[in-house]
Amino acid sequence: MITILKPAQTPRQSAPDIWMIGRVDQFAVLAAHLAQNNRLARWDSFWRHDGTGVICPAPRKVAPALTDIPGRHLIPDLLGKAARTLNLPAHNLYSDIPLSLLAASHLPRARILHGQGNYSLPAMRRAKKHGMITISDVTGQLAPIRQNQLADEYNAHGRTYREISSFLARRRVAEAHFADAVFAPSDTLIDGLLTCGIAPRKIFHIPFIAPLCQTLLETARPERCDTLIRLLYVGNISIAKGIPFLLDAWQSLHAAFHGRVSLTLIGPAQPCAKGMLQNLPSGCRWRGAVPRAEVAKQFLDTDIFVFPSLSEGSSLATMEAMAAGCAVVTTYDAGSPVIHQISGLIVPPRDPGAITDAVSALIQTPTMRQNIAQAARSQIRHALETGYGNRVELAYEQLLSRHG
Template sequence: MSSPSKLPRIAYLTGQYPEVSLTFILREVEALRDLGAEVLTCSIRRTPPEQHPGPAEKEAAATTFHVLEVARNPARLLAAQAYLITRPGRYFATLMLALRSGAPGIKARAYQLIFFIEATILARHLEAEKVTHLHNHFVFGSATVAMLTSELTGIPYSFTLHGPADLFEPTRWRLDAKTARAKFVSTISHFARSQLMFFSDPAHWDKIRIIHCGVTPALYETAAGPALPPRSPDEIRLLFVGRLAPVKGLRVLLAALTELSDLPNLRLVLVGDGPDRARLEAAAAPLGDRVTFTGYLSQTEVAQALQACDIFVLPSFAEGVPVVLMEALASEKPVIATQVAGVGELVEEGQSGFLVPPGDAETLADRIRTLVGDPELRAAMGQHGRAKVVTDFDIRIEAARLATLFAGAAGEDIRPAPHARDGDR
């Protein structure tokens, strides 16, 4: 590990926090705090109670600063403007930055003004809390707010680029400007880094680093609990965990399961919820009790569900480097995933699982059949996958790498050495 140096007082910002699908951010915050960092969490909007299934999410919801709640209070909104207008040069320069860094059109300009107002609220909060670094996850509206807040206050900012959605509209979200103004940019994979290099000036490539999302491997060593229904001795259980949305390719998985009708003991459990649930339930109805929908589960329950499955399947049309695949591999489960974006940087074909073409139900069914019929292969893949996660995707190590960036001690390494706390040398 690198020599310890002082960490700044950090604020984390996202559009919505905490959220079931963003547990990796919660883990990152917790790991940074374990390193001794002071981390305040901020969210543009408050998430509903169903997004807080476990105690960690409930505590995060209770302690997070919510920008829009303050902005909707006229007195506090005016107080923020009165506070910041005392530095008119920064105030109006930031307003002009907001107006010129948006997409063309009246609607886009209106959104930029909203982002500016949100930035004034956040700026006053961060200065009151003596924050010295602002970090944002994703590149959408909250990243614009982070950039404008940095301009208002002089507090340096950074952001994490995930993908694939981060890369859908690079011009609209001005990846070039955000990268140019950021102290550094964290990307979750070589693939994501290469895409940001494509959309940014080469003069700023040296600030684009790779910090993996990660998991705590020890959480996935426990025995199965009551998260899923009891299983028969000869059942082979497939598991999917994620948002029930079209991008996850679940209709392809249901089609593959239909092709495997000659395997009567094969069952599929879908953990999660989302806008496509009702349509997926209708599509799964002909499969009867071979498909179970559980809704959202807490982090602990997801870990229990992983222990109670045999094969993990993620048939998505688009992904970054999915944390849920790390969780499955940490649970020593073989995985079948689609060959998209950075997935191949985690799943090693034929070693920890299989990579299949997106949208290809026939190949997906074939790989499921292979694993169903070979328990020894399943065990070997599970062991290989866990070793990969322990080495390259442990959240404690990845947070320590990120801390090195926060401390300004990363040098030129694309993958910074982990930050060491005082007394750890």
């Protein structure tokens, strides 16, 4: 039985008892919550800073209080950047393995080790020997599931799907099997975990929220004088994100609605998709990677957000679009919090016709489009009010009770 937490419950506060291992950008929200509640004993992560100092990589900025928490490591950051600059194969190895070794070299006084990514297995083994509860926080599909979801599609485009590092991919699977509990943010990811043989009793369904959502909820959508319906995609431009199907659907939409619609693509192009961008259909433009502030403006000025991904854990971009008041069209495999026909429309993956039909319905029925957009914004607002950190703490308490 998979554990679904009730947000009405209130977790108790305690002395510092949580050891976290994971990326800065994905774990910063939880770390801030735990530090505020005096529960964060240590957080092994890449370098993190408060906006001051000589070394200030933008993705590593956190709340000032978190710079005092032990466990921030600069060496993995520098090695990873060097590997990417030199275009070394399996470049993640040069950052992820050093971080996992540095994390395992320390054993803080804690009751729970909460690991995310593929950094935690050596530390988990030490922690379990010392009586700690171990958690694997799985934010994306494990390698066997991604292989099933993507291999045929890559083959259809004359390419072979490969993991960046098969070693790190195997480690993520091993962490999920070894841990006492596995946290998953979406139903689609839970399905993947069950397929990989993770015991249902170990799985906790804990949705998270994209950090940009709060800002988008607090910002009013601009008033527009034109009648143009704006479509938007935000994310990597790649086969895995369903871009070929979106472009196929766009040709049908553009032919049906002519100058009444536009499509903007935002995000870096992966090698597998660069050829698709050379001759984009009329009415579609690609802007590349843009600053987060500009992405927020685009969300707020968009009517329909389309995200036909073939494999995700839980799409942050979809949450941000919902918070901005967009009507969302996405797939079940995107792992979004969309409730079909209430806060968005869910279409089958690899189906440009279904994308066309869903977007056409939203264009032709303004009332439905507005109702879905309002429901999406309300859903994200409620999720923020209940709090991601509170949901995680509830799971901690259940695990502590379960393990005595």
